[in-house]
Amino acid sequence: MDTREVFVSPLTEGANNAYDLISSTDEPGPKKTFEIYHLVKRGKQHVHVGSVLAATPQQAMSEAKKQFNSGKVIYNVWAIASEAIRFTTSEEKELWVTLPDKKFRDASDYKGGDKLKEFLERNQSQP
Amino acid sequence: MYGGGNTFEGIKTDGLALEDPVKLAEFEARIARGEKIEPTDWMPQLYRKQLIRMIEQHAHSEIIGALPEGTWITRAPGFKRKMSLMAKVQDEVGHAQLLYSAAETLGKSREQMIDDLINGKSKYSNIFNYPTFTWADCCFISWLVDAGAIVNQLANAKGSYGPYCRALDRICAEESFHLKYGHHCVIYLASGTATQRQMFQEALNRWWPPMMHFFGPSDKISAHTEVLMRWKVKMGTNDEMRNQFLDMYVPKIWELGFTIPDPNLKKNESGKWEYTEPDWEEFKRVINGDGPCNKERLEVRRVAEARGKWVREALKTPKTEYVTPLA
Numbered sequence: 001m002d003t004r005e006v007f008v009s010p011l012t013e014g015a016n017n018a019y020d021l022i023s024s025t026d027e028p029g030p031k032k033t034f035e036i037y038h039l040v041k042r043g044k045q046h047v048h049v050g051s052v053l054a055a056t057p058q059q060a061m062s063e064a065k066k067q068f069n070s071g072k073v074i075y076n077v078w079a080i081a082s083e084a085i086r087f088t089t090s091e092e093k094e095l096w097v098t099l100p101d102k103k104f105r106d107a108s109d110y111k112g113g114d115k116l117k118e119f120l121e122r123n124q125s126q127p
Numbered sequence: 128m129y130g131g132g133n134t135f136e137g138i139k140t141d142g143l144a145l146e147d148p149v150k151l152a153e154f155e156a157r158i159a160r161g162e163k164i165e166p167t168d169w170m171p172q173l174y175r176k177q178l179i180r181m182i183e184q185h186a187h188s189e190i191i192g193a194l195p196e197g198t199w200i201t202r203a204p205g206f207k208r209k210m211s212l213m214a215k216v217q218d219e220v221g222h223a224q225l226l227y228s229a230a231e232t233l234g235k236s237r238e239q240m241i242d243d244l245i246n247g248k249s250k251y252s253n254i255f256n257y258p259t260f261t262w263a264d265c266c267f268i269s270w271l272v273d274a275g276a277i278v279n280q281l282a283n284a285k286g287s288y289g290p291y292c293r294a295l296d297r298i299c300a301e302e303s304f305h306l307k308y309g310h311h312c313v314i315y316l317a318s319g320t321a322t323q324r325q326m327f328q329e330a331l332n333r334w335w336p337p338m339m340h341f342f343g344p345s346d347k348i349s350a351h352t353e354v355l356m357r358w359k360v361k362m363g364t365n366d367e368m369r370n371q372f373l374d375m376y377v378p379k380i381w382e383l384g385f386t387i388p389d390p391n392l393k394k395n396e397s398g399k400w401e402y403t404e405p406d407w408e409e410f411k412r413v414i415n416g417d418g419p420c421n422k423e424r425l426e427v428r429r430v431a432e433a434r435g436k437w438v439r440e441a442l443k444t445p446k447t448e449y450v451t452p453l454a
Binding site for chain 2: 002003004006008011013030042044046057085102104106107109110111112115116118119120122123
């Protein structure tokens with residue numbers, strides 16, 4: 001997805017909620033779905049919280065304020081038109097499956113402890 | 128894989144006087160509170176410049192660092208080792224992609240970074256300018272160079288720049304299997320035949336001096352880094368990082384019955400490691416382009432860039448324009 005498709009709210013800090021800086025708008029026109037993301041801790045990544053129906057990204061922010069502003073401080077909000085995001089289809093679901101025969105990508109697949117112990121014992125028994 | 132702060136270049140702090148004092152104080156207070164700086168936040172020019180340099184060097188080190196190990200994929204002993212090494216090399220190249228994106232958020236384009244790598248303007252970790260003659264050299268990199276890199280990366284992950292820290296968290300998670308794989312390879316050489324043991328001992332003798340160079344010049348001669356430490360760009364001095372590495376890995380090397388080629392290496396009563404200072408003149412020479420493999424490493428990148436050019440051109444449309452990553 002192109003990052004220009006991301007509509008970004010102001011970034012706040014301390015006890016300032018980014019939603020407080022978003023004004024309510026109601027715009028005419030056909031509505032489409034926008035996905036909403038929150039930054040709940042500065043320094044961490046944005047997390048998907050849900051979707052809203054709106055005519056413009058500005059209105060999506062305003063709708064998100066109604067639906068997802070629980071009073072908890074949110075530092076930054078993203079609104080992205082769902083159609084701008086490339087979703088994988090159910091036929092593609094195996095893209096997300098980790099192959100069971102890829103154990104070599106896991107640290108637990110490299111057990112050298114026994115070999116090391118045997119080596120150390122062998123060395124100790126030698127003069 | 129990366130050795131932090133590896134140059135002699137000093138930083139010029141005189142530009143700091145021109146920064147807005149109120150904004151600078153807010154910026155420093157935020158870092159002191161342990162908060163991260165994000166791309167859209169105000170930051171001093173010097174902070175931006177140093178971070179670009181550091182993250183860019185780190186990214187270059189990942190793609191160049193994949194080369195000395197990459198040449199051993201076809202010769203790795205057995206199918207299992209080949210699979211592991213291939214996965215590791217693939218990861219290193221992926222790490223470069225994450226890091227280029229993090230550096231781009233600060234305003235330098237990826238193309239410019241690649242150009243600066245190829246024309247020699249940007250540096251990368253010195254250690255990758257040395258050759259991997261034998262399988263044991265490759266095992267040394269997988270275990271000990273990665274171990275050194277993890278010491279640096281875990282420290283840098285606690286730094287102040289959000290996008291860099293997030294990239295490092297992901298990188299460190301992947302590195303855990305690299306380190307275990309490297310140690311596994313060396314245990315097998317150590318407990319193998321006399322020839323295998325000798326092969327690793329020779330690799331250790333060759334790689335020890337560049338490994339000591341890896342963490343950068345001694346604090347006695349390296350550039351002043353006080354402001355970079357305060358801004359959490361640099362999380363420890365070069366000597367502190369080197370000491371941490373020695374503390375964690377010298378006992379493991381000795382345990383396997385190998386000799387480290389430095390008769391002065393020992394831990395003193397205060398818990399610090401004493402060692403012979405490596406040849407810093409050689410370090411400078413190699414960093415400035417006169418190492419055993421500098422030309423070969425950059426040539427590989429140059430050829431890769433030239434060969435891939437038509438693909439990048441073909442993907443362009445009249446509307447194509449440069450987009451900076453968000454975070």
